[in-house]
Structures are given as C-alpha cells and as structure tokens.
Amino acid sequence: MSCERKTQRDWARFVRQIADSYQDARRITLVMDNLNTHKPASLYEVFAPEEARRLRERFEFIYTPRHGSWLNMAEIELNVLIAQCLGRHMESLGEMTSAVAAWQNHRNNLNARINGQFTAENARTKLRRLYPTLDM
Secondary structure, eight states: OOOSSOOHHHHHHHHHHHHHHTTTOSOEEEEEOOOTTOSHHHHHHHSOHHHHHHHHHHEEEEEOOSSOHHHHHHHHHHHHHIIIIISSOOSOHHHHHHHHHHHHHHHHHTTOOOOOOOOHHHHHHHTGGGSOOOOO
8 A cells, every 4th residue: 555645544544454455364463663643543533443443453563663773774775765766856656656666676686785783983983072082
C-alpha cells in the first residue's frame, strides 16, 4: 500500500490490509517507528470498535528506539537516496517510484555498504570541540 500522506487513516487501513493478507496467522508482529499515528488508538479512530479490537488482537506492535546506531545507518542511507536520486523535481509519484526503484537496483548491484564502526578515536577527531581540554 502506497500513500502520499501518513495519516491515522492511512496507517489503520495499512494494518487492516496486512491482517487480511495473513488470514492464517494468529498473531502478527509489526516492527515500526514511533510516528504519532502508529498507535493502536488510531484503529479505534478509524474503524468501528469491533473491527478495531479484532485488528488490535491480531498484532504485536514493537516500536524501534528513537535513537540508535541502526537508526543512524538508516538515516545515512536515506540521505544518500535524497542526494543521489530525490534532489530534483519530479512530475509525478510514478516518476518518483520508478527513479527510486532504479536507484535501489543500482545501489544493490554496487553492494553498497555503510561502515557502522565509530571508534573512540573517530569520536575524539570528529567531536573535538565537544571535549574539554586541559591546559597544564
């Protein structure tokens, strides 16, 4: 499901679409970010109480931490996507979808990686201004 906005209604419909796609699953684990619309309360805002309860009982919602090294890597990759692909005007959502798919295919073929190592020495170099100095 692709939507231009990320409203409570969009998220609730997306959750229902997942539930309907996995009818044989007793419990579905959904890992997601902490966006304010990604809450079970959104189901009750959009659907009748019976339907909201039915959906809520099918899911286990796991929220990713707001800060973390994996999140930094995701943000780095998104910044690369923006710089290499999305930093230009596109006429339509279809054009953007096609451009992102081509970029992703190219990036995957390059076997592009992010170096997630940030050593103490790197920190001292890059964050030197944040470290106090002692003059003796």
